[in-house]
Amino acid sequence: MTHTVRSTCCYCGVGCGVLIHTDGERITGIDGDPQHPANFGRLCTKGRTLPLTTGDVGRALAPMLREARDEERRPVAWDTAIDTAADRFAAIIREHGPDAVAFYLSGQLLTEDYYVFNKLAKGLVGTANVDTNSRLCMSSAVSAYKLAFGADGPPTCYDDLEHADLVLFAGSNAAYAHPVLFRRLEEARAARPGVRWIAIDPRRTDTAAMADLHLAIQPGTDVALFHGMLHHLIWEGRLDADLIDGHSEGFEQLKNEVRAYPPHRAAEICGIEEKDLVTAADWFGEAGAALSLYCMGLNQSSHGTDKNLALINLHLATGQLGRPGTGPFSLTGQPNAMGGREVGGMATMLASHRDLANASHREELAALWGVPAERLPAKPGLTAVELFDALEKGTVKAVWIACTNPAHSMPDLAKVQAALKNAEFVVLQEAFSDTDTAPFADLLLPASSWGEKEGVVTNSERRISRVRAAVRAPGDARADWRIARDFARALQQRLAPHEPDLFAFDSPEDVFVEYRATTVGRDIDIGGVDYALLEAAPQQWPLPAGEKLGRARLYTDRVFNTASGRARFHAVAYLPVAEAPNARYPFRLLSGRLRDQWHGMSRSGRVPQLFEHVAEARLAMNPGDMARRSLADGDLVEVSSKRGKLVLPVEASNETPSGSLFLPMHWNGQFLQDVGVNLLTLPARCDKSAQPELKHAAVRLEKLDLAWRCVAVVAGNVQVLLAKLRPLLAGCRYASLSLVGRERPAVRLTMAGESAPEGWLERLDAALGLAGGPDGLGYRDEKRGIDKRAQWQDGRLVAFRLAGETAAEGWLTEIMRQGGGWSFPRPWAFLPSAAAPAGAPAPVRMVCNCNGVSESAIAAALKAGGSLAAAQAATGCGTACGSCLPECKRLAAATLAQTEHAPA
Ligand SMILES: Nc1nc2c(c(=O)[nH]1)N[C@H]1C(S)=C(S)[C@@H](COP(=O)(O)OP(=O)(O)OC[C@H]3O[C@@H](n4cnc5c(=O)[nH]c(N)nc54)[C@H](O)[C@@H]3O)O[C@H]1N2
Ligand SMILES: Nc1nc2c(c(=O)[nH]1)N[C@H]1C(S)=C(S)[C@@H](COP(=O)(O)OP(=O)(O)OC[C@H]3O[C@@H](n4cnc5c(=O)[nH]c(N)nc54)[C@H](O)[C@@H]3O)O[C@H]1N2
Ligand code: SF4
Ligand SMILES: [Mo]
Secondary structure, X not given: OOEEEEEEXXXXXXOOEEEEEEOOOOEEEEEEOOOOXXXXXXOOXXXXXXXXXXXXXXXXXXXXXXXXXXXXXXXXXXXXXXXXXXXXXXXXXXXXXXXXXXXXXXXXXXXXXXXXXXXXXXXXXXXXXXXXXXXHOOXXXXXXXXXXXXXXXXXXXXXXXXXXXXXXXXXXXXXXXXXXXXXXXXXXXXXXXXXXXXXXXXXXXXXXXXXXXXXXXXXXXXXXXXXXXXXXXXXXXXXXXXXXXXXXXXXXXXXXXXXXXXXXXXXXXXXXXXXXXXXXXXXXXXXXXXXXXXXXXXXXXXXXXXHHHHHHHHHHHOOOOOOOOOEEEEXXXXXXXXXHHHOOOOOOOEOOOEOXXXXXXXXXXXXXXXXXXXXXXXXXXXXXXXXXXXXXXXXXXXXXXXXXXXXXXXXXXXXXXXXHHHXXXXXXXEXXXXXXXXXXXXXXXXXXXXXXXXXXXXXXXXXXXXXXXXXXXXXXXXXXHHHHHHHHHHHHHHHOOOOOOOOOOOOHHHXXXXXXXXXXXXXXXXXXXXXXXXXXXXXXXXXXXXXXXXXXXXXXXXXXOXXXXXXXXXXXXXXOOOOOOOOOOOEEEEEEOOOOOOOOOXXXXXXXXXXXXXXXXXXXXXXXXXXXXXXXXXXXXXXXXXXXXXXXXXXXXXXOOXXXXXXXXXXXXXXXXXXXXXXXXXXXXXXXXXXXXOOOEEEEEEEOOOOEEEEEEEEOOHHHXXXXXXXXXXXXXXXXXXXXXXXXXXXXXEEXXXXXXXXXXXXXXXXXXXXXXXXXXXXXXXXXXXXXXXXEEOOEEEEEEEEOOOOOHHHHHHHHHOOOEOOXXXXXXXXXXXXOOOOOOOOOOEEEOOOOEEHHHHHHHHHHHOOHHHHHHHHOOOOOOOOOHHHHHHHHHHHHHHHHHOOO
C-alpha cells in the first residue's frame, strides 16, 4: 500500500519538512512539505535525492563484536552486545571511576536519543564526559549567546529573512550549506529592491559572488573587521542610546577597546580596502533592519567565541535585534544541533540550559530524575579534543560513539587514530558500516536512520519538528534512543540495582514527555508542546503550557536572560590565528563544504548524481599561485602541515585567494587513500568554547611526479563496486574513488605511484571482473609498462582500465558518463592520446543536478534566448531545487556579457 509520511530532512539545520512516499517496504519518493514553515515545499539537491540513499546496501545490519583487537568482528545477538557493553563499562567505572568512560555524540541524533544518553552519563554514571560533534560546530555560538544574552539560542526566526534590509553573511556559505534559506533570501531580494547583501569570507564563494559587497578578509581577522565597523559607527553617532544606556552593560570598556581599531587599521589587519569596510559599516548603520547570518567561518576558530561576540556587539550597539528582520542569527549546521543544546548534550552543560557549576540547577535536575544530587558532576567533562587526548593517554578507557565519524571529522587525525587504537573498548553506534571510524569499533551497533526512526529535531530558528518513520529499519538495526535505553538499563542493573528504573521509557514519546518536564520554568520552556501538536504544525520554543504559539523572536522587550536583565557587551581583542603561515608552511589551508555532499559522505556518497557538481577531491588554489609554482590543473601535490600530509591533485580556482588553499572537508578514507583534510588541521581551540580551529592550518606544497598512473571506470551496481574497490585505496601514494553518470552509473578509480605496486593491478582486475571474457579487449606493451583493458556489452562500453598510459581517460570517461554508447572500432579504446576521436561526445559539466542540465546547454540557451529566464524556460535549469541558481546567474552574466560584446 502506497502512502505518505510527514517528516523532516535529515541533512542540514534548515530543517525542511518532507513528505516521504513509500510502498510500505521501500521509500519510493520525496517531496518538500508545502506546509512546513522552514521550506514551504522547497528542497535542495541533497534533500531531493534522499530516497536514493535508502535501502540495505552499506548499512550496518547486525551487532558486531570482537573479543580481542586483532580479531575480526563477528555478528552477535542484541542481548549479548548490550550485556557485553554493560559489563565492560561497569568494570571500568568500578575500577577507575565514572570519568574513565566517555560518550561522544552528534547533532544528528534526535532530541530523544540525545536526552537518554545525557541522562545515562550525567544521571547514572555520574560523568560529564559526554561531548558531541557540536563542539566542532556550534559551541562558539553557544558560548557567545550565553555571554552576551545570558542564555543560548538565536533571538531570530526565518521570517526575518524576508524582513531584512541588510543581510550580512559572516563566515557562511549559505548558498551551499543552507540552500533553502538562500532561496528564500534570493526571493526576498528580488521582491524588495534596496535589499543589500554583504559577505565576509576569504573565498569568493557562490554566496560572496551574489553579494553586493564582498569583504575578502584574511582568514581569522573577523574581530578586527567588526571592531573597525563599530569604530566607524561610534564616530558617526549611529548608536542605539536606549539599548546601550537602558538595557546593556559593558559598552564603555568596549568603546575603549574599539579605539584601537580605526577603519584604516582594521582594514589593514583584514587585508581589505578601508572604503569597503566603511561602506559595510554605513550599510549596517543605515539599514532599517540588519540581519547577520553566521556559521563556521566564525565558529571554527581558536577565537570563535570572540568573533561571535564582536558581531553581537555590533547588533547591540545599533539596536539591530528584537525587531523583524534584525539580529545575530547563528545558522546551525546539523539537523538537531539545537536539540542537542536543549537537552544539555555537551560536557559543559545540563539539561534545559542548566549549568553544571550551579548547585541549584544540579539539585533541580537530580530531583526530576530521582537520583542523588551528588551524583551529578559539578565540573565540565572532557570536550571533544580533550576526550580523544584522554583516550590516547589512557585516562579515559572506554568510549561510546554515536552518529558521528570522529576518525574523519576531528582535527589532527593521527592523534585521534592513536587514541582509538589505544582505547580499551570502543563502541560505535552507526547506521552505515563503512566509515573511517568503523574499523576501530570493538562493538559496532547497527542504528536505524532517516525514514526509519521517530522523534523530534529543532532547527536553526528554534523550531521543533517531528521526524517520523516510513519504513522499518533494515536487518537488526534499532533506533538510537532504544539502544541507549537498553544499555542504560543494563548498566543500571550493574551500578545502581536498587534505584527505581531510571530509563522506564517504552517509546520516544515517553522520553520526550520527560525531557519536556525538565524545561518547565526555564528559558526554553516547552510545557505546551506534545507530539500531537507538532504533527499538526512544527513549533518554536519557548512555548510554555497555556500558550498557543511559540515565540518567533526573543528579547523584543530588551529584557535579557542575564541576572541584571541587561545584555552584555564584550571588549574582546583581535588575536591572529593559532598557526600563522610561516617560511616553512607558507600557505593557509581552509576547509568547508561542497554543495552536494554531506560530511563524511556515508549517505550522500552513495548517490551518483551528487558527484556531478564536484567529481573528486581536489585542492583549490589561486591560479596566480599555481603559475608561480609551475603547477597545472590536475598536477599531483603533497600538501603537508606539522601534523601530517596528503597527496592530491590541485585545481585552479578563482574563488581561492592568493596565499590560501581550500580543501572540501568531505573526502575521507572511503574515497581517498587517506582520511582527508583533518590529517593536516590542528587541535588549537577557543579558550571560551573549546571549539577547535578547523578552518585554518599552515601548510606547504610540493609537486610530485608520480610516473605510473592507472584509471578505471566501471559501470554496474555502484554500491557493490565501491565496497570492492575500497580495500585497494590504502597503501597507494594517491588513489581516489568517485561516481560517474546517472542512468547507468559507474565507479571511477584513479591511482598514481612511482611504479605499479606488486600485484595491485591483478587485484584491481579481479575486483572489477576485468579478467577477460568475450566482449573484452586487452592491450599490453610490457617494455613501456602499458596495460589496458576494455569491456563492452550490447554495443556499449561498460568498463575500461588504463595503466601506464592514461591520456585517453577524459573522453573515455565522458562516454561512460553519457551511457557508454560506442560507435568506433573497439581498439580505439586504446588510443594513446588525449584527443577524442570525431563523433565522441563533448565533455559535460552538470550545473543543474535536478533536471540534468549542463553548463554548455545553459550557455547555448542563454545565447539563444538572451536572458536567464528564457534559458530556464528552455532547459529547466535551476527550476527544481534552485541550488544551482547562483551558478546559473554567474553563467548568465558571463555569457550575456560575451554576446553583447561580440561583433554583430
Ligand atoms: N552541502 C552541505 N551543507 C551543509 C553541510 C554539508 O556537509 N554539506 N553541513 C552542515 C553543517 S554541520 C554545518 S556546520 C554548516 C556549515 O556551513 P558554513 O559554515 O556556511 O560552511 P563552510 O563551508 O564550512 O564554511 C563557511 C565559510 O567560512 C569561510 N571561512 C574560513 N575561514 C574564515 C574566517 O576566518 N572568517 C570568515 N568570515 N570566513 C571564513 C570559508 O571560506 C567558507 O566559505 O553546513 C551545513 N550544511
Ligand atoms: N576540517 C574540517 N573538519 C570539520 C569541519 C570543517 O568545516 N572542516 N566541520 C565540522 C563540523 S561543523 C561538523 S558538524 C562535523 C561533522 O562530522 P561527523 O559528525 O563526523 O559527520 P557525519 O559524516 O555526518 O557523521 C555522522 C555519522 O552518523 C551516521 N548516521 C547517519 N544517520 C544515523 C542515525 O540515525 N543513527 C546513527 N547512530 N548514525 C547515523 C552516518 O552514517 C555518519 O557516519 O565535522 C567537523 N569537521
Ligand atoms: S536545505 Fe536541503 S539539506 Fe537542508 S534541510 Fe532543506 S532539503 Fe535538507
Ligand atoms: Mo556542523
